[in-house]
Amino acid sequence: MTEHTMICVKHGQNGLGFIQEALTHIEDEHRLTIYLFDNMACEEDHEHRIVGMSLFQKLAEKHSADLLISDGRALTTAKRLAETAKEIGATHIIIGEYSEGLWRKFLGRSTADHLTDHLPSTQVKIIPPDHAHEDAEWTFEKGMDAYLYPNNDGTYLLDFHHDTDASHEGVFFKHRHTDFNNGRFAFYDENDICEANVKKGIVHELTDHFEHFA
Template identity: 25%
Template sequence: MMNTESMDECILVCVYYGPNGERLMRRGGKIAKMLKCPLYVLTVDPQPEDEWDIEKTHYISVWRKIAEEIGAELIEKYNEKRPIVKVICDITKQKNVTQIVLGQTAQSRWEEITKGSIINELLHKLSFVDLHLVSVSRELEVQEGFYEKGIRAYLMEVNEGHRLCFNHTYLDKYEGIFYKEVGTDFNNGVFKFMMGNEMVEVPVIDDHVKDIHKSIN
């Protein structure tokens, strides 16, 4: 349940699909916990829900779990045709938001937020709100550029660790998203999945994950 002990402050975190979403939510969660105030997480998509691909569905599932963990209300706006700034402003006024956490996410609509024009527009329209712009690390941007689009995959426990497979069976230990390295004929890349309430990323080499606890984060 959301902690509403202090109503003087209210945090809104804006996220879009990608690995930076969890980081932004937890950053907002820390601020809200420190201020003992309400926390909202907003995601916007121009597509209707029934047109999502597996990657979007995966991230939304992860965010819902994290939102519950950190005591946030996740606001999902789909089939949304309004400009991003308009949506942010409307939610800000509806929820009496005083601080907004924004992220620079590679290859997404939120990337526009890092450009001065939209920042200036938010500052102009929401002069009473503090903006926190969280940048993505260079390593993450480079890493994303070397992988193909993610696909649903599973890890099966074997003697030497875990083996990657793409057909679901009762032997599967973990379900997640596999990102294959560009330019390789073998299944080398990164497997992302939920372990408890944490998003874990492990390297895949020739269909195998040797150490499931050795995250590359």
Template identity: 25%
Template sequence: MKTGSMDECILVCVYYGPNGERLIRRGGKIAKMLNCPLYVLTVDRQPEDEWDIEKSHYISAWKKIADELGAEEFIVKYNEKRPVAKVITEVAKQKNVTQIVLGQTAQSRWEEITKGSIVNLLLHDISFVDLHIVSVSRELNVQEGFYETGVRAYLKEGPEGFRLCFNHTHLDKYEGIFYKEVGTDFNNGIFKFLLDNETIEVRVVDDYVKDINDRVN
């Protein structure tokens, strides 16, 4: 728990997708610089028990990163029917937030940010808060249309590298999400996993990752 500047408080708002880690780390840097509390918020319209495996993976990874950065709390608003801006405003007031970090992206429900609607609503409802709009590009490697929906998978180490498998065993080396390329009969695609609180992507070719250190750019 941070005990530094109580005049400042950072809230990072993330939504299910590949850019959450970057936003959390940006907010963490600001909080560290100001030596002040850090909160992370994600809002979702679905109940927790309806989340798919990919979404749960993102939340788990974000929680670990938030813990690593010393966040006061990772806040998840499940089954939320109110507008996102209203929820952010409510949390900001409850936590005495002075600075909010948002991602400027055309992805999913957060596309409103690009149009400025969420920003304008926040500026109107919580004029005392500074907004940091972080430009985040849409992830190239798992763009919609190029890869299928991610599924939980594992990498098992062997003589030819790491073999992709979908059944968990005690021999598994890594657990993550596999994105299969559209239009291929074999398991070719991207395997994404968390390593030392960092999201790593490696390429899978015919069921194998030849070198775990050969990261996707």
């Protein structure tokens, strides 16, 4: 029987970091599915739903994983996870604790309890927040698709319009309470998810690998 692990993750600032952590708990020979919850439910947030999605897609491709996308309404999470796990034949499920509070509050039981009841032959592993980086302070606004353009002095100009001169494409997360384009630019570089500091719309170095975007 082929072992099949389903990583359940929410879209947003912590999603990529959660996947990276979850991968350390999986044997190499496991088939892999990443089940991504789009947790931006408001209509006014519709344009932000695809922001950064390419990073999830490329991370899935890197690890030869199937990528499934669903909405992220917390009270339907466990039911959808169980149904999907059955459909794809998952033998292992990895989840974070992001929806546990709501499930315990309204239903008196956890997501893990529900999954264990409905999938008795499937192993369920919970990664606690301190390992999944879900308790990290997030001081950025919503991500925006952005591009870098090289300058003659070796720096890069951040811009939100794309043309063929762009050297990198990714997602810009602006620091809150700033009038300038100060923040972090997350992008995919060869086999790594990387970041760079942005100060007043300029990137001086592309050396920061996956760190705060986790």
